[in-house]
Amino acid sequence: MKTNKNILVVMPVEDEHKKTLEKHAKGSHFVYSSYDKVTPEMIKEANIIIGNVAPFYLKEAKNLEWLQLNSAGADPYVKKGVLPENVILTNATGAYGPGVAEHMLAVLFSLQKKLHLYRDNQNQCQWHDEGAVMSLRGGTLLIVGLGDIGLYFARLMKNFGYHIIGIKRRLGQVPQDVDELHTMDDLDKLLPEADVVFSVLPDSKATRNIYNKQRFKEMKNTAILLNAGRGSAVNTEDLCEALIQGEIYGAGLDVTDPEPLQTQHKLWNIENVIITPHISGDFHHPATLYRIVDIAAGNLQRYMAGDGLMNVVDMETGYKS
Incomplete structure (x- = not known):
């Protein structure tokens, strides 16, 4: 059982989404930000990141254990040197x-x-x-x-x-x-x-x-x-x-x-x-964010319990394993 993780959420979540996430990681410290407002300091402190952050930030993510993307595509994150070694990468396949x-x-x-x-x-x-x-x-x-x-x-x-x-x-x-x-x-x-x-x-x-x-x-x-x-x-x-x-x-x-x-x-x-400017898979459809949060919450529950995660990305192919 894992406890007391620093969890950075980089998605436009509402209070109901926060409650869904936080109930699966009691005792952990949650920080909420956005893609354009997240800081290097937030990323350096995070053990878990839920949501996509600019890949160039991740070289400094010395404490990162697991990155849960809010996208199905993982191609910017599987390139060599983007993620520190031994970081688990999961995507949001099933949300879009x-x-x-x-x-x-x-x-x-x-x-x-x-x-x-x-x-x-x-x-x-x-x-x-x-x-x-x-x-x-x-x-x-x-x-x-x-x-x-x-x-x-x-x-x-x-x-x-x-x-x-x-x-x-x-x-x-x-x-x-x-x-x-x-x-x-x-x-x-x-x-x-x-x-x-x-x-x-x-x-x-x-x-x-x-x-x-x-x-x-x-x-x-x-x-x-x-x-x-x-x-x-x-x-x-x-x-x-x-x-x-x-x-x-x-x-x-x-x-x-x-x-x-x-x-x-x-x-x-x-x-x-x-x-159209790559917007069909964004957060515009009302069901999308709910689905992403459900995927992240389910994986958060598994991670805190020490169980295997869903939607783990194969770093060679960029696909879900």
């Missing part, structure tokens, strides 16, 4: 399904019904018919990165009659609402079948530039690419060319490479692209 999936569903429907074009017309005070649209129903959805977010998206899309194919690192039982399960080895075989490709990949050596010139040529010219993982999975210049040449129909991007996307980048002005 509703927020990210619902956001990307809205983006998809906007592209299929050309609502983005009508909004552009409205801004120009133009009464103009943009022509034929896509049906919301039916088709094949390929989810690349079938974790919590991908499964939540599958559940939403199943209501619209989609045939759903999932890709994971390792095969296992086919989840509910998924029709087929494959590994990345089958990506080139599956891309030509997909009407919608939903990518939820983290940043790693294995995932960078997966969506490139060759793979855009493999996709249907009516296909829509949705990216809510990391921008590095997409070769941005190749995507621009594929969209301009009509090799794919459109793209919905909550992440880009580079990020932020430069003001003058040509991707901004390509017609069938919807870009």
Whole structure:
């Protein structure tokens, strides 16, 4: 049983969230701050940090034993030298399904019904018919990165009659609402079948530039690419060319490479692209913060009891172990 830990919480928690956390670590000292207001002194004193802090601060975290991220992505924290040795790293996988999936569903429907074009017309005070649209129903959805977010998206899309194919690192039982399960080895075989490709990949050596010139040529010219993982999975210049040449129909991007996307980048002005500034997985959805706090509180209870933690990150892959 562990007691008297210094616990730094770097998230926008309310009183009810604080009570949830503190009841699992009685006798510990809690300090509450935010990403932009946390100080090096707070980090140096912390045994446990709950929430994302700027990675460069962590070199001075001499007392740190465990870092619980408020993000599912852990790529900035698994780089060599960021965390002191023997620090346990856990992420918030399982918190972002509703927020990210619902956001990307809205983006998809906007592209299929050309609502983005009508909004552009409205801004120009133009009464103009943009022509034929896509049906919301039916088709094949390929989810690349079938974790919590991908499964939540599958559940939403199943209501619209989609045939759903999932890709994971390792095969296992086919989840509910998924029709087929494959590994990345089958990506080139599956891309030509997909009407919608939903990518939820983290940043790693294995995932960078997966969506490139060759793979855009493999996709249907009516296909829509949705990216809510990391921008590095997409070769941005190749995507621009594929969209301009009509090799794919459109793209919905909550992440880009580079990020932020430069003001003058040509991707901004390509017609069938919807870009949002990496906000689908933030705290905007009301369920997200509650889910993160529940994950952190559960792990806090386990840690104080000396039990193994959930969502431990593999430092080699950046994925949950």
